[in-house]
Amino acid sequence: MKSSYLLLKPIVDKLHRLNTAVQKNLDKAYMSIHSKDYVASMILYSSIASIIVAFILTFGSTTGMEPLHSISSILIGMVADPLSSMGLKPIAAYTLALIVWMVIVSTIVFTILYLYPVYVSSEASRRLESDLIYTLGYMSILYTAGIPVERIFSSLAMVGDAYNIRSSALNVVKSVEFLGRDILDALNEEADRTRSRAYQAFLRGMSTVVRSGGDLKNYMIGFSERVFSRYRDSIEDLTEALDFLSEFYLTLFIVMPIVIVVVA
Template identity: 30%
Template sequence: MKSEEKKEKEPFHALAYRVLGEKIEALIPHVEDLRIALRKAGIPISLRAYASMMVFTSIVVFIAMSTTISTMLYAAVHNVYAIMAGIGIGLLAGAGTFWGLYLYPSIKASSRGRKLDSSLPYVVSLMAILASAGIPPERIFRSLIYADAKLHIQDEAREIVRDIEIFGKDVITVLSERAMYSPSKLLRDLYEGLISTARSGGDLRRYLYSQARMFMRMKRVMMRKSLESLAMLAEIYVALLIAMPLVFSIMLAVMSTLGGGPINPVMTLRVLTYLAIPLLSIVFLILLDSTMPREA
């Protein structure tokens, strides 16, 4: 019964690796950069297993899309070109899936780095308070495991404590390794500063307090820039998606009463209303989402 339950709960990447296994060895050198990206993204999957999942998922998507699209097109037009078109669409879908899975670890690492950068002033302030109480670095990182989930530091602290307590590594070695795979440049700089302070016998409390003040200043500057960007985007939105459609609507209404000339005012107004404005709104929302910080 237990072996059956284990088989039912087998992760998808493990299934892909079991199916493909050594068949993708030739691919590994071409995706070697994913090894660091997976570590930075916090994805606990080996490079070979993830590469197997990429190939396996792409094949599944290709087969599913080719079969579905070819069947639908052939039923509609009864032509052999429909099957070829379905295969072509399936190839595009499979290639898009492979490329998307290839980019996913980097995107997740970037998102994780932004969250860490946003919460770092509060994390370092907490570390400075603990250091001022005479708590050693090992226990400081253990305390961070139980910090507020909004600080996004629990996974980092958990891996540091694991390496120290289970694998028996010293703090300097662990911080050096974490700095190498940290998705946040600010956190990487903090680790390197902690290493330098420990090696030189410096005052840990003073270093953490100075870093906390510096990170807080950087956060204030970043929030000020975000507000300025938001004000600029608001002006663009009013001009592009409120004022300009009104002006065009009035112009087209006047043109329709005067005959319109070579331009069809009604068709142009429909394109503006049902296509241009929604597309511009989607582009604006994507721009706003990528510009504004998600964390306060």
């Protein structure tokens, strides 16, 4: 990716808003890549994809190789035929059709690469939330043993893979130990970074409790109970949905055929 940026540096450096948006997505996905390197790769890969599709369509439409010839002719015709009917010369319509498909493919690849960090961060948040109840229990045990908040996150950074929270804990540890930030500021920064609303609420509440000198143990226990209650409600909703589907299946595929046979 570094080589992509060196190749496209004059272009990438001018895309300030895109770089900012991409960096935000990369941070939320805990991807250790600079936005300019990633944007350069987005531009390069989408350009390569457009060139490849132009080559494939040109090769396919000018040779008799099936099914490539049929597919290429159909795709080119979808754009070229309406242009030809408007009075455009065949070669011009063909060229414009190639350009249109190059732009379409390039846009698709560019969009996929742009959204990839969003997908990664969403998956990470989903996994984090699924194990949040266990993470809170682990943190409660450590805090009850007299371990300070900083050390709790250091411990999570070491064992966090089991709870899908290692990347988040590492960020907090780096902010405190390497950047010299206060633990409360580090917690708030991590709350801004994560896409998990439950984890975000927990971090902000934890920061508030520590700042106000409240009982952090009771806060963790209370938050754990709320998370557990939410899990229980979601399981009950899933159970009700499965009950409905099973009844629908029985009615549609077992009872209805019997009724039809009896009536007939």
